[in-house]
Amino acid sequence: MSLNLSDVGSSVGILILTTFFGLAVHMFVFCPLILALLGRRNPFTYYRNCLPAMLTALGTSSSAASLPVSMICATKNGIPPHLRNFVLSLGATINMDGAGVYLITATYFLATIQGIHLGFSQMVLIGLLSTVCSMGSAPIPSAGLVFLATIISAANIPLNSTFSLVVAVDWILDRACTVVNVCSDLTIVATVAKLVPDAGSALSTDGENPKGVDV
Numbered sequence: 100m101s102l103n104l105s106d107v108g109s110s111v112g113i114l115i116l117t118t119f120f121g122l123a124v125h126m127f128v129f130c131p132l133i134l135a136l137l138g139r140r141n142p143f144t145y146y147r148n149c150l151p152a153m154l155t156a157l158g159t160s161s162s163a164a165s166l167p168v169s170m171i172c173a174t175k176n177g178i179p180p181h182l183r184n185f186v187l188s189l190g191a192t193i194n195m196d197g198a199g200v201y202l203i204t205a206t207y208f209l210a211t212i213q214g215i216h217l218g219f220s221q222m223v224l225i226g227l228l229s230t231v232c233s234m235g236s237a238p239i240p241s242a243g244l245v246f247l248a249t250i251i252s253a254a255n256i257p258l259n260s261t262f263s264l265v266v267a268v269d270w271i272l273d274r275a276c277t278v279v280n281v282c283s284d285l286t287i288v289a290t291v292a293k294l295v296p297d298a299g300s301a302l303s304t305d306g307e308n309p310k311g312v313d314v
Contacts, residue, residue, distance in 0.1 A: 107212070107264065110208065110211065110212050110264075111208075111264055111267075111268060113208075114204060114205065114208040114265075114268065115268055115271070115272065117204050117208075118200065118201055118204045118205075118272050118275070119275060121200040121203075121204060122197055122200055122201075122275050122276065122278075122279045125196055125197070125200060125279055125283075126278070126279045126282050126283075130142075130282055130283060130286045131146075133286055133287075133290060134146075134286050134289055134290065137290045137293065137294060138286070138289040138290040138292070138293045139293050140176075140289050140293075145176055145285075145289060146282070146285075148172055148175045148176050149169075149172045149176070149281075149282070149285045150172075151168050151171070151172060152165055152168045152169040152171075152172045152281050152285065153278050153281055153282060155168045155281075156274075156277040156278045156280070156281040157274050157275075157277070157278050158274075159240075159277075160240040160241075160270070160273050160274045160277050161239050161240055161277065162190075162191040162192075162195075162277055162280050162281060162284070163191055163192075163239065165191075165277070165281050166187060166188065166191045169187050169191075169281055169284060169285060170183055170184070170187055172285060173187060173285060173288055173289075176285075176289065178288055178289065178292050179292060182288060182291055182292050183288060186284070186287060186288040186291050187284055187285075187288055190280075190283070190284035190287060190288070191280075191284060193234045193235075194234075194280060194283055194284055194287065195233040195234060195236050195243075195276075195280050196233070196279055196280055196283045197275065197276030197277060197278070197279035197280045197283075198229075198232075198233035198236050198243045198246075198276050198280070199229050199230050199233040200276070200279070201243060201272055201273070201276050202225075202228075202229035202232060202233060202243060202246060202247055202250060203225055203226060203229045205247055205265050205272075206225050206229070206247065206250050206251055206254060206256065207225070208264075208265065209251055209256055209261055209262065209265065210251075210254070210256050212261050212264070213256065213257060213259075213261060215256055217254070221254050221255075224253065224254060225250060225254055228249070228250045228253055228254075229250060232246035232249065232250060233246070240270075240273055241269050241270070241273055243269075243273065243276070244265070244266060244269060247262075247265065248262070
């Protein structure tokens with residue numbers, strides 16, 4: 100398969116910009132709206148306190164590595180310990196919003212660069228698979244590439260040398276995705292703390308009998 104170098108460069112640039120745009124919309128529009136409307140928090144103040152966790156995510160490209168810092172940031176924002184520990188730990192493993200965006204744009208890129216037209220049913224399939232696969236993606240660098248190969252195979256897109264183009268830019272896109280994942284985790288924990296303020300308060304962490312539980 101022969102590819103024009105200038106066309107490839109332009110296509111890869113569009114992939115990066117499109118992915119960044121999707122991540123930016125999610126991080127700077129949807130997350131603050133959820134935090135303000137459901138969490139009843141000031142997004143500027145809350146996210147300013149969360150900057151260390153996001154910078155750690157940017158540097159490590161791992162939600163798991165960022166988890167201890169995320170917990171510190173949540174505590175600084177007044178999140179109860181029982182909610183902080185449960186929601187952030189769960190979010191670090193299954194809440195991969197950034198990966199969901201990235202898998203869709205990367206799949207469409209691989210189809211377009213090979214001259215493959217995606218129909219409506221294929222786009223729906225890609226969206227569903229990206230959502231499910233992002234939940235199962237490991238919180239480690241470049242884990243989404245494994246699921247990307249699965250998605251393009253399911254969408255009948257050939258897995259060939261063009262896949263290396265995504266691998267070449269994955270290091271920067273994966274870091275941006277991880278920042279969005281961590282931002283989303285911290286948004287959700289604040290929302291849960293507001294909507295279910297007493298969730299888990301009956302659980303004791305020092306070995307005492309949980310409230311309301313007969314032994």
